[in-house]
Amino acid sequence: MTALLELHGITKTLKGQRTPRTILDGVDLTVESGESVAILGRSGSGKSTLLSLIGLFDRPDGGRYLLGGQDITRLSERRAAALRSAEFGFVFQRFFLLKHLTAAQNVAMALVNGQGWLPRRKRRARTMAALDQVGIAHLAKHRPARLSGGEQQRVAVARALVREPRLLLADEPTGALDTETGNLVIEVMRSATERGCGLILVTHDRDHANKMRRVLRLDDGVLNPATTTPDEAWTPHSAGMQAAPSGAGPTPESAAGVSAPDGADPTREGVPR
Ligand SMILES: Nc1ncnc2c1ncn2[C@@H]1O[C@H](COP(=O)(O)OP(=O)(O)OP(=O)(O)O)[C@@H](O)[C@H]1O
Numbered sequence: 001m002t003a004l005l006e007l008h009g010i011t012k013t014l015k016g017q018r019t020p021r022t023i024l025d026g027v028d029l030t031v032e033s034g035e036s037v038a039i040l041g042r043s044g045s046g047k048s049t050l051l052s053l054i055g056l057f058d059r060p061d062g063g064r065y066l067l068g069g070q071d072i073t074r075l076s077e078r079r080a081a082a083l084r085s086a087e088f089g090f091v092f093q094r095f096f097l098l099k100h101l102t103a104a105q106n107v108a109m110a111l112v113n114g115q116g117w118l119p120r121r122k123r124r125a126r127t128m129a130a131l132d133q134v135g136i137a138h139l140a141k142h143r144p145a146r147l148s149g150g151e152q153q154r155v156a157v158a159r160a161l162v163r164e165p166r167l168l169l170a171d172e173p174t175g176a177l178d179t180e181t182g183n184l185v186i187e188v189m190r191s192a193t194e195r196g197c198g199l200i201l202v203t204h205d206r207d208h209a210n211k212m213r214r215v216l217r218l219d220d221g222v223l224n225p226a227t228t229t230p231d232e233a234w235t236p237h238s239a240g241m242q243a244a245p246s247g248a249g250p251t252p253e254s255a256a257g258v259s260a261p262d263g264a265d266p267t268r269e270g271v272p273r
């Protein structure tokens, strides 16, 4: 069977600094449909950089990237944007909901710029099904200010799932949540894999990682199966170093996958440019 995603020898070196720095140094990864994979690694090890490449916000310097057996290593920006909104769902630490829209409208936003036009009734049905899937259909008319953090993140997960993506990419989706709501959000995403969606979860939380089928660690630019020694106790977020918004930061639109081809890359949240 063709794998959902295959990365072979992916490399990424940051230039533009006095000395170029290799962040990814030959990453190999295969993810099957319906498979869940956790990626652990110390802060700055390149996890968000890797997700950014997988989500087609950026390109590798070397290696090969296959999606459903098709080589997509070098796509035009326009094709990358189209593929991004058709195939991927994104969930981030910050929820990136539009404050003036209801939960349902935030989710429906992901259907607006998607592939093809959906009649209003279908759009509404899919939106409600997605909200139902994450257990908050009854909150459809609430604006974010009236939702708890966990509920807001579930809206963000519904928005990521509403286009029925082949692959869900989550970058520290529970970083801003308490343990209980974090567990709930992880379970909601994991259950999406039962319907065939692949899931790549970047996390500092070993317990969440252990709920995925495979646990990997990014170290020295390569992915390896994680050992059982947890060393994720310190996170920049637990230390109060919440991402500082930068000029070219993510937006609700780019998080919803409806940004213009050159839209901000939400996976680059908090990374100094
Ligand atoms: N556009 C960029 N400009 C400058 N440095 C960058 C850029 N992108 C990534 N980096 C650097 O690359 C390294 C990897 O960053 P990345 O955000 O991928 O780490 P991470 O594993 O996600 O860390 P964390 O767990 O803190 O989120 C960091 O040292 C970061 O500062």
Ligand SMILES: [Mg+2]
Residues within 6 Å of the ligand: 047, 048, 049, 171
């Ligand atoms: Mg990161």
